[in-house]
Amino acid sequence: MVISRSWHDQVALFEPLCFAGAGDTILLLEDGVLALQSPITLASFLAKCEASQVSVVAMLDDCRLRGIDNKYPQIDLVEYSAYVDLVVAHDKQIAW
Amino acid sequence: MNFNILVTGALYSSQSAYSALRFCRAAAAAGHSISQVFFYQDGVTQANQYSLPLDDEFDAVSSWVEFSEQTSTPLVVCVSAGERRGLMSEEQVLENHLGAHSAVGSNGSLHSRFTVAGLGALHQASLESERMVTFK
Structure with a gap:
């Protein structure tokens, strides 16, 4: 799943979790990476992801463009080549 | 692997x-x-050929055209979505009886590297490709 909207739209961040299951990956893309600037919201989000065995990654370029540092070891920063690999590895992609 | 790309963001x-x-x-x-x-x-x-960004800005239309020319990737515009937003080829300008004085001019606003098609083209490509990736 790809979340490309800001966490300020709470639905954009948490609603995809209703459809995610074990083995799925959530990619924070574009304004989706702004979630990394909200410790309380992100802690809740990561806890739900961990409980559902959903992994979370964030686009490195979009973090750099917004001056965001990743302080979360649970979140890997990826480049576009890894995004392509994720699409190959998962049957479907859902954009939120 | 074969990808079908859907772009819906302005x-x-x-x-x-x-x-x-x-x-x-x-x-x-x-x-x-x-x-x-x-x-x-x-x-x-x-797909608007009249988009003219500044020299130091990202030029999406030219970048799509360059990518398409390098990889022979078809660039397809939804005909209905385009007409609603004034994105038309020269043929569509004639079919819709729009002239040189219209907002899109006699040549149309659609870049010549892009083609127009209905949603059936999206559906067909979805069936034939292994993955569909959406950018909003």
Whole structure:
């Protein structure tokens, strides 16, 4: 799943979790990476992801463009080549 | 692997052009093929040949054209979404009886590298490709 909207739209961040299951990956893309600037919201989000065995990654370029540092070891920063690999590895992609 | 790309974000008010292009280039570099890039809803604005960004700005339309020429990837614009937003080919200008004094001019606003098709083209490509990737 790809979340490309800001966490300020709470639905954009948490609603995809209703459809995610074990083995799925959530990619924070574009304004989706702004979630990394909200410790309380992100802690809740990561806890739900961990409980559902959903992994979370964030686009490195979009973090750099917004001056965001990743302080979360649970979140890997990826480049576009890894995004392509994720699409190959998962049957479907859902954009939120 | 074969990808079908769907782009629905508007030029400038979304990052979809930049993200989709980066993804397409990475996919091509990894040896994957892209059956088509389909522009739908506000995404059709990325096919406007009259978009003239400043020299130091990202030029989405030219970048799509360059990518298409390098990889022979078809760029397809939804005909209905385009007409609603004034994105038309020269043929559509004639069919709709719009003249040289209309907003799109006699040549149409659609860049010649892009083609128009209905949603059936998106559906067909979805059936024939192994993955569909959406950029909003």
